[in-house]
Amino acid sequence: DIVMTQTPSSQAVSAGEKVTMSCKSSQSLLYSENKKNYLAWYQQKPGQSPKLLISWASTRESGVPDRFIGSGSGTDFTLTISSVQAEDLAVYYCEQYYDTPYTFGAGTKLELK
């Protein structure tokens, strides 16, 4: 199985700060045939189900604010929130869909400083 490792596990932030979080995979998620990275980011707020934010490592879903930026390729990926808002406090998960079983990271929890 592909192991997804997220760091940090939690991060205390202030509104307006720029935040970055990392996701590393145990093998490359870049498919050579189409040059796409099979990596998604989800946001889960307390008491809610996960919500898809970004697919293909950097493609924002419709309606996702442009302060959420996905980047990276191969085995190293980053989710950046350019200016954190109060409503962004949540747990963020990366997921690989390169191969089954699809696997998720353990999450990065954003908390208020």
Place this chain on the structure above:
Amino acid sequence: EVQLVESGGGLVQPGRSLKLSCAASGFTFSNYGMAWVRQTPTKGLEWVASISTGGGNTYYRDSVKGRFTISRDNAKNTQYLQMDSLRSEDTATYYCARHPSYVMDAWGQGASVTVSS
């Protein structure tokens, strides 16, 4: 608006069965693959199973193969997860998810399953 509503969760003894349902609305159900994902505080999010649009192709994680069966009824806009020979480690919140070519782009609110004597 896309809606996925799970039902059928509850408390069940080890070795017994439970069947989850997921009623879909707000989109053309038969055009989308579907999936089940579970979540626990200790193991986090785990993909459980997926099913193709017509139901002819199904995929499972190893730990549930032979015990769980994913299925769908496109006429009823509903997918199912039949869970047999349940174990304590199957205790989790089970989410129904829309699964169009790889990602899970819409999720239900979750159904709690507790396996305990």
